[in-house]
Amino acid sequence: MTVKLRRIYAIFKARNLEFLRDRASLSWNLILPVALIFGLSFTFSNDRDSYTVGVLQSDTKIETAVHPFLETHYINFVAYDDIDIAMQKIARHQLDLLVKFGDTPKYWINPESSKAYFVEIALLQSELPTVNIIEKQQIEGVSVRYADWLLPGILGMNMMFSCLFGVGYVVVRYRKNGFLKRLRATPLTSFEFIAAQVASRMVLILLISTFIYTGTHFILDTRMEGSYFTLFLIAVVGAISLISLGLVVSARVTSEELAGGLLNLINWPMMMLSGVWFTLEGAPETVRTAASIFPLTHILNSARSVMLDGATLGDVAPSLLALIVMSIVFLAIGARIFRWEQY
Amino acid sequence: MNSCNCCVAPLALAGDDTIRYPYSMTIALEARNILKHYPGVRAVDGVSFSVPEGICFGLLGPNGAGKTTTVEIIEGVTPATSGEVLYYGEIAGSKFRQEAGIQFQNTALQDFITVRETIEMFRTLYDRQADFDELLERCSLRDLLDRDNRKLSGGQRQRLLLAVALVNRPRLIFLDEPTTGLDPQARRNFWDLLQDIRAGGSTILLTTHYMDEAEVLCDEIAIIDAGKIIAQDSPAALLQKQYDGLIIELPISDLTNNLSGIEHTVLDNLGIIEVVTTDVAESLKALTPHVSNLNQIKIRQPNLEDLFLDLTGHSLRA
Numbered sequence: 001m002t003v004k005l006r007r008i009y010a011i012f013k014a015r016n017l018e019f020l021r022d023r024a025s026l027s028w029n030l031i032l033p034v035a036l037i038f039g040l041s042f043t044f045s046n047d048r049d050s051y052t053v054g055v056l057q058s059d060t061k062i063e064t065a066v067h068p069f070l071e072t073h074y075i076n077f078v079a080y081d082d083i084d085i086a087m088q089k090i091a092r093h094q095l096d097l098l099v100k101f102g103d104t105p106k107y108w109i110n111p112e113s114s115k116a117y118f119v120e121i122a123l124l125q126s127e128l129p130t131v132n133i134i135e136k137q138q139i140e141g142v143s144v145r146y147a148d149w150l151l152p153g154i155l156g157m158n159m160m161f162s163c164l165f166g167v168g169y170v171v172v173r174y175r176k177n178g179f180l181k182r183l184r185a186t187p188l189t190s191f192e193f194i195a196a197q198v199a200s201r202m203v204l205i206l207l208i209s210t211f212i213y214t215g216t217h218f219i220l221d222t223r224m225e226g227s228y229f230t231l232f233l234i235a236v237v238g239a240i241s242l243i244s245l246g247l248v249v250s251a252r253v254t255s256e257e258l259a260g261g262l263l264n265l266i267n268w269p270m271m272m273l274s275g276v277w278f279t280l281e282g283a284p285e286t287v288r289t290a291a292s293i294f295p296l297t298h299i300l301n302s303a304r305s306v307m308l309d310g311a312t313l314g315d316v317a318p319s320l321l322a323l324i325v326m327s328i329v330f331l332a333i334g335a336r337i338f339r340w341e342q343y
Numbered sequence: 344m345n346s347c348n349c350c351v352a353p354l355a356l357a358g359d360d361t362i363r364y365p366y367s368m369t370i371a372l373e374a375r376n377i378l379k380h381y382p383g384v385r386a387v388d389g390v391s392f393s394v395p396e397g398i399c400f401g402l403l404g405p406n407g408a409g410k411t412t413t414v415e416i417i418e419g420v421t422p423a424t425s426g427e428v429l430y431y432g433e434i435a436g437s438k439f440r441q442e443a444g445i446q447f448q449n450t451a452l453q454d455f456i457t458v459r460e461t462i463e464m465f466r467t468l469y470d471r472q473a474d475f476d477e478l479l480e481r482c483s484l485r486d487l488l489d490r491d492n493r494k495l496s497g498g499q500r501q502r503l504l505l506a507v508a509l510v511n512r513p514r515l516i517f518l519d520e521p522t523t524g525l526d527p528q529a530r531r532n533f534w535d536l537l538q539d540i541r542a543g544g545s546t547i548l549l550t551t552h553y554m555d556e557a558e559v560l561c562d563e564i565a566i567i568d569a570g571k572i573i574a575q576d577s578p579a580a581l582l583q584k585q586y587d588g589l590i591i592e593l594p595i596s597d598l599t600n601n602l603s604g605i606e607h608t609v610l611d612n613l614g615i616i617e618v619v620t621t622d623v624a625e626s627l628k629a630l631t632p633h634v635s636n637l638n639q640i641k642i643r644q645p646n647l648e649d650l651f652l653d654l655t656g657h658s659l660r661a
Binding site for chain 1: 418447449450452454460461467468469507
């Protein structure tokens, strides 16, 4: 069977029209993310309400016996082995203080941060006998607002829902109501059908994401440190990986209820563990490792590092690679187990 | 018995008693020993037949007889347990996909898409494309072009599905119960349309459980029951083989005593008895003493409905 672009385009076009004319779904796709960003960024505009201190050490587990400061209540201690990353967090007000114990104890704070002021007092209090030995260094930088941090999360989450449900659910519906069977009776190949679905959803979700990003960026003046090209690339590769995942789920399922259940089984852990709403720093290593199997984790990590920290294409290459590998695996599985018919 | 392996082309007598052209020597479609087993069920149990080019071939049977499964296996949308399908002598493949037009029994179309867009989309999927205007004219869809698929009536929808089946100027057309659910007027219009399509030289494979439809449209029929073909020929030949004469029909309630000595069939569910006869006058004379009221007696030609009842013992719409 030869692949015909003409056939892919015919299915692509009809699917786009079907989506764009379904006003109710379309407005839901646009309104929900915007409402979430505005609602949440105003609700949580007061920033985090706990204190977070970075501990510079190679080990990921923090031993409280090392220093009495590490026993301080109401402070969340997170281990960092990369000083550059930790210092960037101080600059962005995402960490209140960074401390290193050992032979040459040292700490870093951002003088602009009010929380840093209190955490510093706590440190110096606990440091009484060695108060003069510990070295202090200041790092300057403007705070990252929750809105800045949340925007990539919401865009990613919207993309996840749109790709998984917009492809997975729709393919199952087509199969159940016999539309797939009708297409099967034409010269259209399964590859052409799948390609059209991927292309249609990708174009639509990129347009929607661009629309949401632009609106939010102009109204809330969100931070963009890196290049738009890199961000766009992350969005494209990320969307393909999520759509492919949706296709795997929908490759055989014939009931919308089952498809909905399976999709939620993927959606919810992904939404919770990929860092849409809160950062996983400080979460147990096992949780963070588990989260790295989700495409969304890689999408959000790389998008945030581009938007907030100005990461370059080279910096996010490992995440992009992970997403590409996932896409290939999902597409291969999806194409292999895909079925047109209902039984 | 079976005239399907048409090396010698028979003359087909159609239901309207006109003599049609002899069948083509070319076999458009051949099904060979098709089997479809589901756990515990033999849905299709060794069905074989061939369809000469240019005829309308009817596959008849009650609901659940295996008609749709058979046809969907031939169409390539349902995998068979075993058996093969030949299209112009070759295993049905990509040529078949390009040249066959299919109308399924139930097909959902995309929501929010208009009639025009639906036809255009399906048309683009084929290398050989029907003329758009001709298609509209033929299926009377011109006034509905910009209507959303969801807003079509039953008859309009059937016409659109037929148009979709014709977008590639098919050489072979499958129609699976195309008139089920249509009102009598819409059914008649659909028949005219099919006659017109056949006149264009296409081969048609039609499944139906309407006997009148098969009698009007089909050159040859195969009656399928419990997954097997139980009779196959032209409608007229089948009737001729089964019935020698006419049928006299009268209500059971009009009988004064039992009809001993007269061969008859009792159809309890219809409340009538039937007597097949070659000599109507003689039979009426014999019946008269047993009947209280002669006004309700009907004398008619046997039809496929009778044939089916006699062959399978149950009604086609059972």
